[in-house]
Amino acid sequence: MSASANASPALDAIAPRDKADILARALPYIRKYHGKTMVIKYGGNAMTDPALQQAFAEDVVLLKLVGINPIVVHGGGPQIDNALNKVGKKGHFIQGMRVTDSETMDVVEWVLAGEVQQEIVGLINHAGGKAVGLTGRDGGLIRARKLKMLDKDDPAKEHDIGQVGEIDKIDPSVVKALQDDAFIPVISPIGFGEHNESYNINADLVASKLAEILKAEKLLLLTNITGVLDKQGQLLTDLTSQRIDELVADGTISGGMLPKIAGAIDAAKCGVNAVHIIDGRVPHVLLLEILTDQAFGTMIRAR
Ligand SMILES: Nc1ncnc2c1ncn2[C@@H]1O[C@H](COP(=O)(O)OP(=O)(O)O)[C@@H](O)[C@H]1O
Numbered sequence: 001m002s003a004s005a006n007a008s009p010a011l012d013a014i015a016p017r018d019k020a021d022i023l024a025r026a027l028p029y030i031r032k033y034h035g036k037t038m039v040i041k042y043g044g045n046a047m048t049d050p051a052l053q054q055a056f057a058e059d060v061v062l063l064k065l066v067g068i069n070p071i072v073v074h075g076g077g078p079q080i081d082n083a084l085n086k087v088g089k090k091g092h093f094i095q096g097m098r099v100t101d102s103e104t105m106d107v108v109e110w111v112l113a114g115e116v117q118q119e120i121v122g123l124i125n126h127a128g129g130k131a132v133g134l135t136g137r138d139g140g141l142i143r144a145r146k147l148k149m150l151d152k153d154d155p156a157k158e159h160d161i162g163q164v165g166e167i168d169k170i171d172p173s174v175v176k177a178l179q180d181d182a183f184i185p186v187i188s189p190i191g192f193g194e195h196n197e198s199y200n201i202n203a204d205l206v207a208s209k210l211a212e213i214l215k216a217e218k219l220l221l222l223t224n225i226t227g228v229l230d231k232q233g234q235l236l237t238d239l240t241s242q243r244i245d246e247l248v249a250d251g252t253i254s255g256g257m258l259p260k261i262a263g264a265i266d267a268a269k270c271g272v273n274a275v276h277i278i279d280g281r282v283p284h285v286l287l288l289e290i291l292t293d294q295a296f297g298t299m300i301r302a303r
């Protein structure tokens, strides 16, 4: 494919000098982030449009080629729902986590580690990168245990949500080896337990923990909304731990945003410099977020 295959009339209309200026403005960011790790959570809801998927893959490859280390953790909630529907089952969530009986676990594994992961790997490789798909089993990456879920209104009450895991330990050696060797790891959020059983782990929580363990410079959680919204639907551009507690307590943050925000705040508290929840529906949002001064979505700060 020639470099001009992606040209658009709008881009062609920009004067050469302005084009050069736009490219040159990325230099300070490339210098700042060269050699740094960025953990990117690619949400299942953000990966439904082919043009956006291609833009995502191009961004990941470009970051790698300028010396930044992207690590992709993918979700696939809607894709799992579709597969469950085909076998006559309906997805059911409690506090943002999928209730996972053993039949559902089988579907989760083949959808995430099969269809979804391989599609992302294929797109990145087609864009010129060297992506490698992993699950938490590979190289002993994610050891997990059964999640103990307490009811958010009544902590004396416990929900049994089946084979949903919480992370026990991350061994990042396989990820480090791959990233040092010019590969781009693409990780499915599946862990293994002490009896070799599989666990379904929320992808935001995997991305957050990996960002912490890898001492990532940034954690970017790509989703299908502009960021965290208040009760009136306005974007909240900056959130602290205390404000998040209030928004969870009064029900402003719910559903899939609950594990996302929990992971984000943990990563921020554990030293990840910049944690952002951003809109994966914006084409090339990764390049815009990392290599320009454009602010996107919600930034999460420990204090
Ligand atoms: N306060 C909030 N601000 C923004 N989104 C919220 C909020 N509370 C709940 N949500 C829901 O969380 C969803 C994002 O979580 P989720 O569907 O799990 O996305 P992903 O697949 O990207 O992880 C949003 O689309 C929205 O429906």
Ligand SMILES: CC(=O)N[C@@H](CCC(=O)OP(=O)(O)O)C(=O)O
Binding pocket: 042, 043, 044, 045, 074, 075, 076, 077, 078, 080, 096, 097, 098, 108, 164, 165, 189, 200, 201, 202, 203, 204, 256
């Ligand atoms: C326990 C749990 O809920 N696991 C998620 C894993 C996939 C995921 O996190 O996908 P998104 O990022 O697209 O929501 C699930 O089964 O849907």
